[in-house]
Amino acid sequence: MKHYLGVDVGTYETKGVIVTGEGVIVAQAARPHQMMVPQPGWAEHDAERDWWGDFVFVTRRMLAESGIAPSSIAAIGCSAIGPCVLPVDREGRPLMNAILYGVDTRATAEIAEFNETIGEDVIMRTCRNALSTQATGPKMLWLKRNRPEIFARTHKLLNSTSYLNFRLTSVYAVDHYSAGNSAPYYLPEKLAWSDELAPGTIPLSLMPDLRWTTDVIGHVTPEAAAETGLAAGTPVIAGTIDAAAEAVSVGVTSPGQMMVMYGSTIFIIEITAAAVSEPRLWYAPWLFEGQHAAMAGVSTAGTLTHWLRRIMASDLAPADAIRILNEEAQTSPPGANGLVALPYFSGALTPLFDAGAKGAISGLDLTHTRGDIFRAALEGIAQATRHIIETYASAGQPPCEVFAVGGGTKSQVWSQATSDSCGFVQKLREKTWGASFGDAFLAALAVGDVYPGDMEKWNPVVNEVAPDPATRATYDRLYARFRGTYEVIKPHRS
Secondary structure, eight states: OOEEEEEEEOSSEEEEEEEETTSOEEEEEEEEOOOBOSSTTOOEEOIIIIIIHHHHHHHHHHHHHHOOOGGGEEEEEEEESOSOBEEEOTTOOBSSOEEOSTTOOTTHHHHHHHIIIIIHHHHHHHHSSOOOTTOSHHHHHHHHHHOHHHHHHOSEEEOHHHHHHHHHHSOOEEEHHHHTTSTTSEETTTTEEOOSSSTTTSOGGGSOEEEOTTSEEEEOOHHHHHHHOOOTTOEEEOOEEHHHHHHHHTTOOSTTEEEEEESSSEEEEEEESSOOOOTTSEEEEOSSTTOEEEEEEESOSHHHHHHHHHHHOTTSOHHHHHHHHHHHHHTSOTTGGGOEEEOOBTBBOTTTOBTTOOOEEESOOTTOOHHHHHHHHHHHHHHHHHHHHHHHHHTTOOOSEEEEESGGGGOHHHHHHHHHHHTOOEEEESOOOTHHHHHHHHHHHHTTSSOGGGHHHHSOEEEEEOOOGGGHHHHHHHHHHHHHHHHHHGGGOO
């Protein structure tokens, strides 16, 4: 029997699955790690320990516990957090910790400089993306200016998935969807790297080769086989960013279909019939040639719930804390007894693009409980999600079908508040293992063993979260206060 291996590296955890050709998960494993915040506005991972070390750990554990022969694995697909920046030397060794995605806001000066020298309108027209903390181009320039000794030794600038693939195959490659986050150095019209907008800044020789997600870029080397327990010669696909693989895992394949991913961040992907140029959203070529995607995100979602757990629930066992906090939040009514929370604890991504935005909890008095505060945080994330959905609608791209995925879907308060606030039905599929399951499907697709529509059989819809009409007026009032609170606080933040 053939099997397919999928591994996804997230912000706080790596997950892996081994799946049959019918979509049956026959092995799974996970390993936690930490996001490092060496100073405010920075976010990092140790690529060797957190990315490759986790890949080796979960792969070896799955092979050992399942007894599956490595030779039965027909293809491997990886995904990981993105967009990230990792400089490596000529041997592919990391030269520093990886700079993470939009939660890392260190390159605001470089964003402002690009906008000034190139022109915001030119960047938007050429790259189809406004520059934000999600873009890797400004972070590459930050690296050149602030770590010149490292930049001088840099052979390639990789992201998380391309580093995993290099360790597996010794090939430097990145998929077009991931590259779409590399403004101003990637031109979607040409599907190519280019420095025409910023000549003389970053050598294009540092960029990995561009491929489509399901392209087989290489095969497991003998060295990688020895480390991982995999069979040498196993095909490895280009893979993609975790959120895109998560969208695949819930069957987002057609224009108008949208994924809402409840993870460390909220990340939203909608497939569109044509390229969308909307400065308040992100654009990238989709995983397959000729397809497009419009994306959006809230920078702190699961990260905010973990922060609240640390500061409000140190009396609870870590394994039980989030469950208990959610139970306490259920005892608080919609509207959290008058509290409004802004979830901008790591700045604001779409549609505000405000790296200096701050988190806030407004309306507190001595009667409020821990459950009220936790519910307010979840509702604040839901209100930020509503702001994004309104942006899609104003861009002429309202979703026709919404699929929800991620750990946050286990929170009844959070998922219901999102449907109530946004006014849409969220469909939930049977398997919630997420991006690594999508990676396994993409691997099977790459070698011709499944078709795109087979995800309906691999992962059928089993539940829906529909908006409750009784809460609409409450959440409309809350949304008005939510938007107003941001505007009031903005001029006075430090």
